[in-house]
Amino acid sequence: MIPAPFDYVAPSTVDESIQALAAAGEDAKVLAGGQSLLPVLRMRLAAPSTVVDLRKVAELRGVREEGDVLVVGAMTTHYEVQRKPSIAEHAALVKEATDTVADPQVRHRGTFGGAIAHADPAGDLLAPVLALDGELVVAGPGGRRTVRAAEFFQDYFTTALAPDELLVEVRLPKHTGWRAHYEKFNRVAQAWSMCAVAATVRTEGGVIEEARIALTNMGATPVRATAVEQALLGASATADTIRAAASHAAEGTNPAADGNSDVEYRQHLARVLTGRAITAAVG
CATH class of the missing domain: 3.30.465.10 (Uridine Diphospho-n-acetylenolpyruvylglucosamine Reductase; domain 3)
Structure with missing residues (x-):
């Protein structure tokens, strides 16, 4: 499909970009890489008055x-x-x-x-x-x-x-010296994840000194798995410890049911994937 008509602006600085957005009003859209915006425009799920293209703003790179x-x-x-x-x-x-x-x-x-x-x-x-x-x-x-x-x-x-x-x-x-793993589950290659777990830990002498765990697609926003983090703090990095901590992964989540899975299945995935992510991170 062809997008609805819109004005196009390609500023070269951050200040020019902000001025362009202010001039366009609330229905302007920002174009970065375009991987999400362009399909939406083509399907006319969005019809902005102005598209502000940031690709010439060199100060935003690096x-x-x-x-x-x-x-x-x-x-x-x-x-x-x-x-x-x-x-x-x-x-x-x-x-x-x-x-x-x-x-x-x-x-x-x-x-x-x-x-x-x-x-x-x-x-x-x-x-x-x-x-x-x-x-x-x-x-x-x-x-x-x-x-x-x-x-x-x-x-x-x-x-x-x-x-x-x-x-x-x-x-x-900086989390220098921390080990990390991102465990992702999707139905087909390159698809959005049904559930994913971002895990990074700092260990010393086989003991987990610190842990940071967050979940993808388990609510309207990313979710920090604080119950899992607390269960890991100061614990030995063993399979039993990790399994017990991962059992708390679904706490505080509110995943949506859709054509891929229901709520219970996504919460089950969160627990399983959290265990895998932590195990991979601690090696």
């Missing part, structure tokens, strides 16, 4: 280190994130999850910030950012502000972004 924090520009592609040594070293969970995103073509075009701002609860990057206690830097007419990941994701496809604001970068506290 990964840098600022002390104990990794900063990922919103327009950095999944492919770039996959291959950045600092991501693998200091945010292994993000690397693990990015490796599972769709296929190589999508990873070359799709962007880190675009996937997060889209806020699809089945998306693979939301749970890792939540598990790592990431912060989202947002720019708008009033300047820049920082929002914690736990407050950024608010509902299905809904974030703390105002209509005239942009996500400009994601700040990830």
